[in-house]
Amino acid sequence: MYVCLCQGVTDGQIREAIYEGCCSYREVREATGVATQCGKCACVAKQVVRDTLSDI
Template identity: 60%
Template sequence: MYVCLCVGVTDRDIANAVSDGARSWREVRETTGCAGQCGKCACTGKSVMREAISQE
């Protein structure tokens, strides 16, 4: 599923960033580029990140 349409970031991209060690929204943003433009995806992106971290 696409989380960020501006940059083209999927939930899997976010999960991969977490697998690679990202543990904060800032780190996920830096790794994936998510929320780098309009920012409307930030809430969904954070939820996906928290879910991925909880499954680590």
């Protein structure tokens, strides 16, 4: 599903970024561009990052 409509970032892309080495929300944001425009997706994006990091 899309987490960030402004940048077209999906939860899958966020997970992928973490599997590829990102280890914080900030790094995921820099790598994917998520939440870099309106910012409305930040809460959900942070949650996906948190969930993914706690799974690995």
